[in-house]
Amino acid sequence: MVVLRKPDKLCYEVPKAYHPIALLCTILKVLTAIVAESVSHLVEKDALLADTHFGGSPGHTTTDAVHYLVGKVKLAWGQKRVASVLF
Numbered sequence: 411m412v413v414l415r416k417p418d419k420l421c422y423e424v425p426k427a428y429h430p431i432a433l434l435c436t437i438l439k440v441l442t443a444i445v446a447e448s449v450s451h452l453v454e455k456d457a458l459l460a461d462t463h464f465g466g467s468p469g470h471t472t473t474d475a476v477h478y479l480v481g482k483v484k485l486a487w488g489q490k491r492v493a494s495v496l497f
Contacts (some may be wrong), residue, residue: 413433419427445493450468459467464475486493
């Protein structure tokens with residue numbers, strides 16, 4: 411945390427005359443992003459996740475999940491079966 415003086419303040423004895431700035435470790439953020447990209451690439455390349463896994467997978471959107479769910483429900487209804495979903 412770095413504390414900077416605000417410009418044009420008459421009295422610097424008041425806490426509101428200072429502006430705290432939080433400095434984050436950017437190297438750790440960069441390293442985390444590189445590792446996450448690498449793991450994501452390996453998971454996609456080796457097909458380690460099921461086709462029905464939509465969360466956090468590149469190219470799989472919420473719309474894809476809804477279309478899959480609607481398709482499964484309509485298939486069950488077409489076979490005169492009951493479809494239930496638990497969220």
